[in-house]
Amino acid sequence: MTEPAPGTTAPSTSSWDPVVLWSKPESEREGTPLLVLFHGYMANEEDLMGLTDHLPADFTVASVRAPQAEGPGFSWFPLSRGADYSVDRVVESVTAVARWLDTVRASHSSVSLLGFSQGMAVATSLLRHRPGGFACVVGLSGFIVPSEGHAFFRDDDAAAAPVQFFWGRDQEDQVITPEMVDLTHAWLTTHTKLTKILYSNMLHSINLQELAHVREFLSMTVLGRR
Known part of the structure; x- marks a missing residue:
């Protein structure tokens, strides 16, 4: 995967076949709840796999690589301050993720999402596009994108049937x-x-206290455990 030269259009993601890391072999995934991880800007699919040890073992975890090469890693879409950013670029990327999800969803009892930083924008955009499609969503140190009135974002439907959402961040995140x-x-x-929780001395990262809360949130919301 190569980064486009300045001033050129990035390759289309319409036929994107993502690189995915799985926490379980294919023979052990059937019927399990699926948790999909979306990494941050200039990271890759390996970045969040270390979280798996801190999450409920019942889940199959899939960590997905973003479609566009960026610096030492990959990005889901251009940064909003860049000249090549547009809501259409966000929609193109998230649509590709949704297509991939359609190929694996039937094997699992439910699908939940977890995104860090720019990956939270992907997770929330998926939720906004398919409001009834996910058991819960976890957003860590991230954001949502402005919809700019794009029909892709079905925000009214999301408000009508709100999903359980965990949002963790540090107020000192710069x-x-x-x-x-x-x-x-x-x-x-x-x-x-x-469910919104603020953490001190974490900045733009994830800490063990937050992971313990995410584990509890997933256990209660998806697995019905208290």
């Missing part, structure tokens, strides 16, 4: 701008059943 935090908070409080 990567996600205050404007994006405010937009994300406003959307999550009106479109999901939100």
